Amino acid sequence: MGTxxxxxxxxxxxxxxQALLEVLAKxxxxxxxxGGVGASIWGSPRGTLDLDICAATTRANKRxxxxxxxxxxxxxxxxGLEEEGFPPPGGWDDRTFDSLNSLATTxxxxxxxxxxxPDGTTGYDDLLENAGExxxxxxAIADIIRSKQAAGRNxxxxxxxxxxxxxxxxxxxxxxxx
Numbered sequence: 795m796g797t798x799x800x801x802x803x804x805x806x807x808x809x810x811x812q813a814l815l816e817v818l819a820k821x822x823x824x825x826x827x828x829g830g831v832g833a834s835i836w837g838s839p840r841g842t843l844d845l846d847i848c849a850a851t852t853r854a855n856k857r858x859x860x861x862x863x864x865x866x867x868x869x870x871x872x873x874g875l876e877e878e879g880f881p882p883p884g885g886w887d888d889r890t891f892d893s894l895n896s897l898a899t900t901x902x903x904x905x906x907x908x909x910x911x912p913d914g915t916t917g918y919d920d921l922l923e924n925a926g927e928x929x930x931x932x933x934a935i936a937d938i939i940r941s942k943q944a945a946g947r948n949x950x951x952x953x954x955x956x957x958x959x960x961x962x963x964x965x966x967x968x969x970x971x972x
Contacts, residue, residue: 810904832938840956871905896909913945926971
């Protein structure tokens with residue numbers, strides 16, 4: 795029963811973004827890095843607990859993504875069950891994603907959030923248009939700002955001033971690539 799103490803927030807497993815990206819590359823998944831890791835590639839010092847990607851929605855890419863998630867022992871990570879998660883019934887396959895705009899997963903390499911249509915965007919092709927290249931495709935900082943603003947979550951809104959300042963400094967220096 796209750797101890798009278800407020801519940802603690804879920805503890806995220808250690809995030810290993812490079813290792814996650816290597817598994818996605820191994821399976822030739824088409825994606826653009828977004829979110830906090832995308833912002834850090836552009837130079838933001840802010841930390842993050844997860845890797846956010848926007849994946850292409852072709853049937854072939856969804857199959858490759860499902861194979862990568864199987865290798866990562868990925869489980870759905872719904873609110874309130876972040877530490878346990880649960881595997882998709884019948885395992886991962888391309889049909890797993892058909893009715894989803896996004897999904898939060900927990901993997902053996904940390905939390906991986908997959909977006910098909912991030913807030914404020916129309917998806918992979920939209921983000922790919924202005925993406926930079928830094929070993930991986932990274933959403934343009936303006937697109938990261940656009941998505942965080944559209945999401946409207948407190949943690950996203952809190953990052954906006956910093957990201958706008960970072961974008962302005964990079965523009966003043968003529969830095970167009972991460």
